[in-house]
Amino acid sequence: MPRLIWPLLAALLLGACASKPEESPERTEAAQYREAQSAMDANNYLTAIDRLKELEARFPYGRYAEQAQLDLIYAHFRSQEYPETVVAAQRFMRSYPAHPSLDYALYMRGLANFYMERSFFDSFMTTDKSARDLTSATDAFEDFERLVTRFPDSDYAPDARTRMVFIRNEMARHELHVARYYARRGAYIAAINRAQYVVQHYQRTPLVPEALAVMTAGYERLDQPELAAKSRRVLQENYPDSEYLDDDGQVDLAWWPREGKGLMSLLTFDLL
Missing domain, CATH: 1.25.40 (Serine Threonine Protein Phosphatase 5, Tetratricopeptide repeat)
Structure with a gap:
């Protein structure tokens, strides 16, 4: 009996080891960024935000760190998370004050402030905004003014100028x-x-x-x-x-x- 038990125990141990699933290899920075991009391409911005934040946490100084912050600004904006868009844009401008896409971050911060005061009903109903607090609109005007002053030839400057005219009219209407x-x-x-x-x-x-x-x-x-x-x-x-x-x-x-x-x-x- 002892000679039969030992081979049986060895066979059981080998079977248990063979049935244990192998752990998946850790995702690389490039693979994780591709996942975030796939979520954004599918308009699944909440998932993209989670992936981008995870990417920043794991690879804060990686090759995709700057682009991940820019994508995070866009994903927050498309999710209508305007306060988070402002925070993300400010963080990018503070971290990369000489970045070639600084005009984009400034423009997106202005857009987020521009839409900050809009209520849910404004998306399908014309409402009078003259009686509202225009603090966010004032912040947006300052962002757009800073954009057209620092980057007059930016691709975003024409739209910023148009929105400045609209905001000025709203301020006058408020007065x-x-x-x-x-x-x-x-x-x-x-x-x-x-x-x-x-x-x-x-x-x-x-x-x-x-x-x-x-x-x-x-x-x-x-x-x-x-x-x-x-x-x-x-x-x-x-x-x-x-x-x-x-x-x-x-x-x-x-x-x-x-x-x-x-x-x-x-x-x-x-x-x-």
Whole structure:
């Protein structure tokens, strides 16, 4: 029996060793980067983000480190993860301040800030953004301005300039929104100051005619005929066909509050 047991035990041990699966070799940096690229090509950006982060953790100084950070910026943006896009772009610019793709990182940071304030409904519904906080839009404007100043010949500069014009219009519209709010509540000096800011700082926006009209109506309500006449003259000479001028050349603002408020206006705080 002992002579039969030992060969049997040896056969069992050999069988167990043979049935043990072999461990897969560790992935190389190139193979892991290809996996991330395959995920991006398939528009599977969340998986791509995981692969790129893993690549950075395993090979922080590898041959794909710079490109992985650039891809991470793009993947976050396509996933609509705009705060993460800003962080990734800032990290790339801090790590590679002289990189040839620095204009791309700056442009993507601007785009992320540009879309930061957009709500879910903005993707399929036109909404008025003038009443919103424009902090992210201001950051986007600064990013685009820095891009066109440092890299005027960049492929991304034309689009950045176009978006700067749009943002300036939104800023002017925001100031006028506040001016209307003050005017409807009888704070005419505050309304005039907001409108004057539009005239001084957003001269090339289409909101200037209404701002001049607000200034004119505000000065008239404050019994300042000379200042009102000056604002009206600027409006008449520069925008003779403005919708805020009537046939006699006088300022006509449909939303401007009436001189005397009725009972309903007092009870509803001008909301109706």
